[in-house]
Amino acid sequence: MARFGVQIGSLIGSRVRAPSFKSLISRIVFLHIIAVAVVAIFLPLVLFWLLNSEIDQLHRAAMRAQAETLAERIAVNPDGKVTFNLPESLRGLYSEAYGRYQYDIRDDEGRLLFSSHKKTGDARSDTISGAEVRQTIDGTTVHIRVGEDLSHRDVITDDIVSNFFRRVGWITIPILLILLAIDIIIFRRAIAPLWKASEEASNIGPSRTDVRLPTEQIPREIMPLVTAVNQALDRLEDGFRLQRQFTADAAHQLRTPLAILRTRIETLGDVAVRQVLHDDIEGMSRIVAQLLEIAELDTLVLDPGETADLRAVCAEVVGAIAPLAIAQHKDIALKGAEAPVLIHGNSEMLQRAVFNLAENAIKFTAKETSVDIEVGDDGSVRVRDCGPGVSEQERELIFQRFWRRDRQRSDGAGLGLSIVRGVADDHAATVAVDNLPGGGAEFTLRFRLAEERAT
Secondary structure, three states: OHHHHHHHHHHHHHHOOOOOOOOHHHHHHHHHHHHHHHHHHHHHHHHHHHHHHHHHHHHHHHHHHHHHHHHOOEEEOOOOOEEEOOOHHHHOOOOOOOOOEEEEEEEOOOOEEEEOOOOOOOOOOOOEEEEEEEEEEOOEEEEEEEEEEHHHOOHHHHHHHHOHHHHHHHHHHHHHHHHHHHHHHHHHHHOHHHHHHHHHHHOOOOOOOOOOOOOOOOOOOOHHHHHHHHHHHHHHHHHHHHHHHHHHHHHHHHHHHHHHHHHHHOOOOOHHHHHHHHHHHHHHHHHHHHHHHHHHHHOOOOOOOOEEEHHHHHHHHHHHHHHHHHHOOOEEEEEEOOOOOEEEOOHHHHHHHHHHHHHHHHHHOOOOOEEEEEEOOOOEEEEEOOOOOOOHHHOOHHHOOOOOOOOOOOOOOOOHHHHHHHHHHHOOOEEEEEEOOOOOEEEEEEOOEHHHHHO
């Protein structure tokens, strides 16, 4: 049995390999099912072996007791002759007609003195099992052997052995299945802190670098990993903070020399040169302003209760950017909802996002055409232009910082649409771009209404 157990352990440890489950619970449950299946086979065999061992032990004890009873009936005469007086009450038990029990009585040299049978002259054969008692009576040693024919074993004992698997063996399977179900519940409760930690980890992002994995109720074996992740997040947050600080400081420091340079340019006598330099200064000032916007977005944390009127935001953008559109012989129009559209968000940041979309549309739309800003009752803003559109390959690239289709152009640094994406991410909104059937592009910002956010 011990050897069989070692083989089973070797089977589980070296040959059974869990498939590449992505779930830790699935992996544990699979291995546990294998263990339960092995135990379901192994346990009945062990119980069956123990039952047979107990029956054999009881049988040998009974045979030994009978041999000792027979020994009490042996006597040695003064002349050394051994006599055996079997009472009438026991003769039927050992009669050949009954055929269940047999006895042999031999001397110390192995000579047969008395026997209950005549065919074999020995109370031992393939079907006979019993016990032997050695007794010394008045200096004479005799050996009493008593055996039972196993083919005539007690009917109750036969029923216990033959019906064991049918009556007892099957009970182990449902018991093990119940234990398996209990183990699954235990496993799920045990790794519940890990699920909670994974949910917290999903909230970590560039705008939420302050989130840390919880350490309460984390298993001791997992604690070093959680601690290491939190320490890595600390270092990552420090890196983000330094980067944001550098961007903000650089933008602030550039403002002063640009203002001084703008003032000095005004003193130049050449009007053409002055205008070219003035345009360059305005472009640089726009880049500095966008860098400051990015630095502010990186540190923005929205108040869960803050709301904004999306239509009012778009109306302010149209009023602010209309002079730029008119100067380039283009129109801009506000369409859509007439009533306020309340969404969860920061009005100033929303205004910057819509402004950048409108500015981008004015830049690429054709002259004598219109840029439309449409506000939807569902919390969406659509900005349409009459420009060349956006190819499929560029629809994700245009939202990256400092990406420009034409590197030779100097009228932008490729930061406007990245600011739009940043505002959308901070507000859990979506931004998408599609080409219009008649030409041009349509940028769509979609926010969740304040009522939906509250529910």
